[in-house]
Amino acid sequence: MTALLFGILTLALVGPIPAALARAEWPLYAPRAAMTLWQAIALAAVLSAFSTGLAIAANLLAPGPDGTPTTTPAAELERLGWFTWTVYVLVFIGTVVIGLRLMFTIAAVGLRTRTRRRSHRTLIDLLDRVELRRRSGSDIRILDVSTPMAYCLPGLRSRVVLSEGVLARLSTDELAAVIEHERAHLRARHDLVLEAFIALHAAFPRWVRSESALSAVRLLAEALADDQAVQATGRTSVGRALVACADATAPRGAMAIGGPTTVARLQRLTHQTSAAGSARRLSITAYTLAAALLVVPTLAVAIPWLTELSRLLGQ
Numbered sequence: 001m002t003a004l005l006f007g008i009l010t011l012a013l014v015g016p017i018p019a020a021l022a023r024a025e026w027p028l029y030a031p032r033a034a035m036t037l038w039q040a041i042a043l044a045a046v047l048s049a050f051s052t053g054l055a056i057a058a059n060l061l062a063p064g065p066d067g068t069p070t071t072t073p074a075a076e077l078e079r080l081g082w083f084t085w086t087v088y089v090l091v092f093i094g095t096v097v098i099g100l101r102l103m104f105t106i107a108a109v110g111l112r113t114r115t116r117r118r119s120h121r122t123l124i125d126l127l128d129r130v131e132l133r134r135r136s137g138s139d140i141r142i143l144d145v146s147t148p149m150a151y152c153l154p155g156l157r158s159r160v161v162l163s164e165g166v167l168a169r170l171s172t173d174e175l176a177a178v179i180e181h182e183r184a185h186l187r188a189r190h191d192l193v194l195e196a197f198i199a200l201h202a203a204f205p206r207w208v209r210s211e212s213a214l215s216a217v218r219l220l221a222e223a224l225a226d227d228q229a230v231q232a233t234g235r236t237s238v239g240r241a242l243v244a245c246a247d248a249t250a251p252r253g254a255m256a257i258g259g260p261t262t263v264a265r266l267q268r269l270t271h272q273t274s275a276a277g278s279a280r281r282l283s284i285t286a287y288t289l290a291a292a293l294l295v296v297p298t299l300a301v302a303i304p305w306l307t308e309l310s311r312l313l314g315q
Contacts, residue, residue, distance in 0.1 A: 003055035003091070006048050009297065013045035022212035028268045030279050031223040033286035038217050039193065040290035042200050046102065047297050053095030056088050102203035109199045113191075116253040117153050124153075124161055139186075140179065142167070150257045151250035152182035154191035161254070169244040173237040177229045178245060178257055181238070184228035185255045190221040219261045226265055239269050 018041060021027065027034030128141040141161045143149065149163035160182045162175075170178065185191070197217050229238045242262050250256030 003052050003059065006052040006055055006297070007091075010045055010048040010052060013041055013048060013293075017041060018213040018216075022216035026278075026282050027216070027220060027286075028223055028264065029271075030282040030286055031220045031227065033283035033290075035193065035217070035220045035224065037286045037290045037293075038197075038213070038220070040293045042197060044293040044297055046099075046200070047294075049095055049098055051297060053092050053099070056092040056095070060085075060088055060092070098203060102199065105203045106196070106199040109195055109202070113195060113253045114155065116251075117155055120251055120253065121153050121155070121157060121159055124159060139183075148245060148248040148258070149250065150178050150182070150245050150248045151254040152185050153254050154186055154189065158186045160186075161250075166245060166248055170241060171237075173233055174241040174244060177233040177237040177241040180232040181225045181229040181241070181257050182255070184225040185221065187228075188224065190224070191255065194218060194221060219264060221255070222257075222261050222265055223268060225257075226269065230269070235269055239266060242266055242269075 018038075021034075021038070021041070027037075124141045124143065127143055139158055139160050141159050143161065143163045145163045146165040147163060148165040148169065149161060150166045151161050153159040153161065160179055162178070166178070167175065194214075194217060197214050201214050226238055226242075229241075242257070242265060245256075245258040246262040248256055248258035250259075
């Protein structure tokens with residue numbers, strides 16, 4: 001029963017729950033709390049998947065007729081029957097495979113992303129037209145291209161990259177808003193959050209994962225960076241900068257200020273003041289749900305295992 005419950009919880013946390021949250025509008029008005037909730041859902045999904053495997057393993061090693069744990073396949077087959085034993089083993093193997101695939105995917109995504117960023121960082125340092133700024137150690141790089149580009153490259157040697165095409169569109173205040181937006185991404189390391197969700201998205205089978213979860217997390221990361229820019233330069237400057245940079249592009253592995261999230265973020269800036277009153281209640285609710293998602297499954301696994309361990313040590 002424990003394995004079944006955790007299996008259902010796992011499927012819910014990688015399918016319908018993320019899909020429903022991605023369709024909701026309230027996360028945009030409490031982005032920090034919503035991001036925490038998304039991370040809790042992702043972590044709880046992984047914990048529940050592993051808990052399913054642990055529960056299956058516990059059934060395989062349950063006491064036999066003489067009260068001692070069955071620790072050999074022959075004894076387990078005799079106690080469970082071949083069909084039940086096969087199902088338990090296949091589910092357990094599937095859980096282990098997903099865990100191994102998740103670890104491999106995290107490593108592969110991280111390695112690919114950092115290799116791509118390192119190569120791109122070297123290229124833009126060479127192409128930067130402002131030699132004095134580069135020598136001074138500033139993180140800003142300006143490319144002499146007419147295509148609108150405004151993005152950041154996270155990492156130990158982070159960069160904020162702007163093109164002449166984007167500079168020609170921006171006033172002084174709007175440029176400050178763009179730079180503050182990108183530096184907010186770098187300070188908060190939003191790239192690491194996105195990497196974790198990319199790995200989780202790739203690790204679970206296509207038929208259970210939510211295609212909209214990653215897009216929702218990307219939107220929240222942009223909203224958080226917008227908020228930092230608003231605090232530094234004002235709502236009007238950020239809004240105008242978003243309009244000016246709506247078609248700005250960025251290479252893979254970078255985080256651009258423009259893109260498909262622009263319209264939703266502009267609407268958010270317009271209605272954010274009217275939604276300020278409910279933002280606190282939304283945040284408290286989201287933080288509470290995030291804590292519950294992490295604490296309840298963990299206790300549900302830990303308490304039975306600790307109880308059984310105490311029983312075995314007491315014999």
